[in-house]
Amino acid sequence: MKQPVAAILSLSLLLAVTGCGGGGDEGIETPPEPSGSGYSWSLPAGFPTPRESTDNPMSAAKVELGRHLFYDLRMSVNQTTACASCHLPERAFTDGRVTALGATGEAHPRNSMSLTNVVYNSTFNWANPLLKTLHAQALIPMFGEFPLELGWSDHEAEILDRFRHDAQYQPLFAAAYPGESDPFNADRVAKAVAAFQATLISGNSPYDQATFQGQHDALSPAARRGQELFFSERMECFHCHGGFNFSQSVSHAGTSITQADFFNNGLYNIGGVGDYPLDNRGLWEFTQKPADMGRFRPPTLRNVELTAPYMHDGSIATLEEVIDHYARGGRLISNGPYAGDGARNPYKSELIVSFSLTVGEKQDLIAFLHSLTDWNFICDSRFTDPFGNFPRPARCN
Ligand code: HEC
Ligand code: HEC
Structure with missing residues (x-):
């Protein structure tokens, strides 16, 4: 047995039930944000308005920060892997592998899921009834150890410092979390990445x-x-x-x-x-x-x-x-x-x-x-990698 069920259970329960980051991350206090964002979704014809998570209201600035983090290799302990490594735009945000491979080469037992229209899912991952928000889900690849995906566990401060001391990220965090003296924490990272993913809406096939x-x-x-x-x-x-x-x-x-x-x-x-x-x-x-x-x-x-x-x-x-x-x-x-x-x-x-x-x-x-393939979605310039780590699909150029 590759991974102890008890370990998966305790991690998932911990992350999902606490919603993690609600003040529990290594003593970091994260004040609740105001709700009711008035964010304007640009929705395809026939699509319902997504339900915004009450503790993660949408904003354009948060989406923009999330887009950077999603494609940033510095999101992993050894700076080799981003969310996008397993969720490649050209494959509708999957990775083409049978099962996923974490930053340090650990095998994941499951196939990477598409992020197409994730904002509409009522639960996340292949079979996790407890994961009900995108930001709770994001903490799994960040902190999960069975298997290790990005490897934040025991390296949280080090990874956050990469962003805290980066001149490009300072204004992005400040705009996404106005009025916060130190928004450089795991909860704010997860919420920004979640906001970006919420915009991955495909409805033009x-x-x-x-x-x-x-x-x-x-x-x-x-x-x-x-x-x-x-x-x-x-x-x-x-x-x-x-x-x-x-x-x-x-x-x-x-x-x-x-x-x-x-x-x-x-x-x-x-x-x-x-x-x-x-x-x-x-x-x-x-x-x-x-x-x-x-x-x-x-x-x-x-x-x-x-x-x-x-x-x-x-x-x-x-x-x-x-x-x-x-x-x-x-x-x-x-x-x-x-x-x-x-x-x-x-x-x-x-x-x-x-x-x-x-x-x-x-x-x-x-x-x-x-006929459900949506190239307008795959090629949408709003979803592109700001760092050029993950080249645009040839078909989009
Ligand atoms: C009883 C519900 C049910 C029915 C009926 C059903 N599916 Fe599925 N389908 C599932 C589930 C559950 C999964 C994921 C199963 C798993 O991974 O173990 C799945 C997975 C798939 C996948 C893989 C998607 C991916 O991203 O990996 C495809 C494709 C698919 N189904 C197509 C179909 C087609 C075509 C039909 C009709 C012939 C069909 N399904 C009927 C429940 C169903
Ligand atoms: C090592 C590869 C890998 C990395 C890195 C990774 N993921 Fe995933 N992702 C997966 C796999 C595998 C699953 C399915 C997990 C499961 O069911 O247990 C998944 C599932 C998801 C889902 C659920 C989709 C759905 O329909 O329920 C979301 C959302 C997601 N990942 C977002 C992210 C974000 C955000 C990051 C970066 C913080 C990330 N992933 C990093 C492999 C990865």
């Missing part, structure tokens, strides 16, 4: 142009046929990947009941008793309830063409194979330590049904998934 902007020919005939399939009872995709964000677990200014759903989609069935690999058991890691084994949050499918490999552990390489997985109603692993028939996992969601589809239908479904 061919699908959106056809659906919300009246451009009926933005979708190819194949994509339109694929759309029918995606929203059909035969395939059931939309039950878990529905709504404007192609994910059920959304929260925004207009939602009163927050929906946070987790499902087992039949990837594993180790030993025929429903088990998932030890370091990736999903919601079970928080509840230890058998029924929560292998339950993960359905991620948004926006920009999914760019976010391979797929699933919480990157164990499916292509969209073709993802569709094969669902068509079979679960994955068969014939040998090795993970052998078992996922289609027979006792905890599998009843919405994972097997179905047959023709070669043409499969191509149509993929054409539809590709």
